[in-house]
Amino acid sequence: GADRDADGIFGQAQGGILLLDEIGEIDTNIQVKLLRFLEDHIIRPVGSSKDIQLDVQIIAATNRNLKDEVAKGNFREDLYHRIAAWTISIPPLRERKDDIALLLEYYAGGPLKEIFTPEALEKLMHYSWSGNIRALRNAVKFMATKRRIEGKPLVDVSCLPDDVREYIPSRAHSIEEQQALMLLRHIEEAFGVTTRKQTVAEKVGLENIDNLRYRVKTYFQKFPALFEGLPLIRQHYPDILG
Incomplete structure (x- = not known):
């Protein structure tokens, strides 16, 4: 067992902001503990017998619909209301086509015309990106590796991941x-x-x-x-x- 004080992530965030990513994935036991902290902002460090009052702001992120998770019994309703006082909904990447070019340029580390052929770029721009930014970032890593191994001057269609290369876009919006x-x-x-x-x-x-x-x-x-x-x-x- 622990025999000394340990701040933990909440203690380390004292006086600041703590981001809890993928909060929809935490199990019910952790949900109970998190709810208790959000109600009184008190923790007891591992190995300590003393409670500590903290001043920490919480930002929670998830790719799940938490109201649906509440209805299914997977997420506590009281915790949902605690963290949903202010919500920001970010549309999926497939609905933010203008952002795809910016993200590709950022993760690829240079102007698009110096990295991708027009044909490859067109396929990347029209892909659905169901995995959002993580999927795009991983695709860029894959393409950079394949381009380097094959000694290509630019990322062409053959360098694209299979699912991107073979993707057939749905009809254009009216x-x-x-x-x-x-x-x-x-x-x-x-x-x-x-x-x-x-x-x-x-x-x-x-x-x-x-x-x-x-x-x-x-x-x-x-x-x-x-x-x-x-x-x-x-x-x-x-x-x-x-």
Whole structure:
């Protein structure tokens, strides 16, 4: 057993901010302990008999829909309400095509035209990236290694991971669908700041909650797939989105 004080990650974060990544993955025993800490901000270091009051702000991140996990019994509802006081929803990478080029340039370490052939870059830009940024980062590492081993001047299509090279993109969004997606993203962002539907409606230029509800309902009937990455809209319109 432990015979001396140990700060642990919470103690080390005293006076600062602690990021809890993938919080949706923690088991129920840890959830109980985390809830207790969030209620009183007190810890007892390993090997100590004294409690310590901490001043630590918590940021939690997850790629899961925690409300769904609560409904399934996998995540404590009281803990969810503790950590969901302020939420920021980031759309999946496939819905942020403009970010793909920036991320490729960042992880590849240089201008795209000096690293990728146009054909390879086009496939990378149209890939779905279901694994989001982690998948893109790993793909860049794979391509850099293959380019180096094969002595190629640029990353061409043959250097791409198999799933990227063989990917066939789905149909392009219509103009109406693109406009719907843009408005829905703005609505999602607004719900991340306030829960008042009237305020959200005004922020996105829809004047009142009736217009807001009409747009959500209409877009869900026409383009249900657009709502996959919009948990806050789902939370506020369960009667429409189910």
